[in-house]
Amino acid sequence: MPARTRALAVTALTVLTAVFALSAGPAAPAPAQHAETPAPGDVVSVQDSAFQTLPGQPTGAKAWKIHYRSTSATGAPNVVSGTVIVPQDGRTGPRPLVSYAVGTVGLGDSCAPSSGFPKGTVVEAxxxxxxxxRGWAVVVTDYEGLGTPGEHTYTAGRSAGHAVLDAARAAIRLPQAGLSAQSPVGIMGYSQGGQASSWAAELHDSYAPELDVLGTAAGGVPAQLDKLVPVHDGSYGAGLLFMAAAGQDAAFPELKLDSYLNAEGRKLIAFLRANCVLIDTTVGAFKKISDLTVEDPLATPAWQKRLHESDLGTHKPDHPVYLYHALGDELIPYALGSRLRQDWCAKGGAVTWRTILLGTHVTGVITQSLKAADWLADRFAGSPTSGDC
Incomplete structure (x- = not known):
């Protein structure tokens, strides 16, 4: 069986058997040298780790868990954890780097990808x-507050974009990875990872222009959070809505989510904050905002303002983007991805757009993964693209 076919088979088996990642608790970081003048992307600590796609299936790659400096949604300095993975293939020349952003894993610290990679429990492994x-190095951020002190700022777009870009900076600055400041960089993610990747694409020219980002591949992007409220309120995806509310509250404490909740709502949010996505979405399914609140926070001006701060499409990425969305996406409507494409195209972006004609939100990441990676490979090879706007 060809190598790429085996990789696809592993991916399909992993996603279809688990659907969402269930991760184990994080290990304590080992101390490392601090930069004299702390800056985003500086490595704070590093420890040996491991990368497995399934339990008991090592991949022959070296991995390190890192803690690195980044920036919150409000511009405050923070520290984020992640994993740097480098294939041991004997390559001696320059190696591309992909900053990979995972989809929703949950709000509890045990859900962090860096905790699950050594055990083979991360779905997107x-x-x-x-x-x-393909011989590429990969760095996977845990995002702000996932596996580090504080709450996970789930769906806070600017925070996630910073974490993705600073993960690439950190990987390049990690001596063990063997990368350099001239390493070509790609960005990739789906669902929550699609939001994070798209934010990284929009922020690149202002936040991390020194990174040689050649392309971003993003799929199933929740480009406008307020449009998801009527989709999920009272539906089987309601748990994601309440997780997002908890994430926004973590990013912007002045929102005071708990003050809007009744006793049942406070109990649910506390549960969601401590667990991973599979159980969170199960417990939160079909619940309504009106059943859990004394007032709907998402309808207030303060909450609407913060939600719109995560809107995408307001700034053209300074590099080509591969954007894809399933026509039958039941969790993030197709119209949101299509609108993002229109907004970027209207600003002169180089956007390649792909509609997934068959499938749902979860299957979309499988059916497009090879095509998205092929598109990134063309960017690393220097093939030009102006998109198909």
Whole structure:
């Protein structure tokens, strides 16, 4: 069986058997040298780790868990954890780097990808292996507050974009990875990872212009959070809505989510904050905002203002983007991805757009993973693209 076919098989098996990642608790970081003048992307600590796609299936890649400096949604300095993965393929020349952003894993610290990679419990590990199988280094951020002190700022777009870009900076600055400041960089993610990747694409020219980002591949992007409220309120995806509310509250404490909740609502949010996505979405399914609140926070001006701060499409990425969305996406409507494409195209962006005609939100990441990686490979090879706007 060809290597890429085996990688796809592992990916499909992983996603279809688990659907969402369930991760184990994080290990304590080992101390490392601090930069004299702290800056975003500086490595704070590093420890040896491991990368497995399934339990008991090592990949032959070296991995390190890192803590690195980044920036919150409000511009405050913070520290984020992540994993740097480098294939051991004997390559001696320059190696591309992909900053990979995972989809929703949950709000509890045990859900962090860096905790699950050594045990083979991260669903998207198979997708990451497709990238390392091409000889690329990969860095996977845990996002702000996931596996580090504080709450996970789930769906706060600017925070996630910073974490993705600073993960690339940190990987380049990690001596063990063997990368350099001239390493070509790609960005990739789906769902929550699609939001994070798209934010990284929009922020690149202002926040991390020194990174040689050649392309971003983003799929299933929740480009406008307020449009998801009527989709999920009272539906089987309601748990994601309440997780997002908790994430926004973590990013912007002045929102005071708990003050809007009744006793049942406070109990649910506390549960969601401590657990991973599979159980969170199960427990939160079909619940309504009106059943859990004394007042709907998402309808207030303060909450609407913060939600709109995560809107995408307001700034053209300074590099080509591969954007894809499933026509039958039941969790993030197709119209949101299509609108993002229109907004970027209207600003002169180089956007390649792909509609996934068959499938749902979860299957979309599988059916497009190889095509998205092929598109990134063309960018690393120097092939030009102006998109198909």
């Amino acid at each position: 198979g997708l990451v292996q497709q990238l390392t199988g």
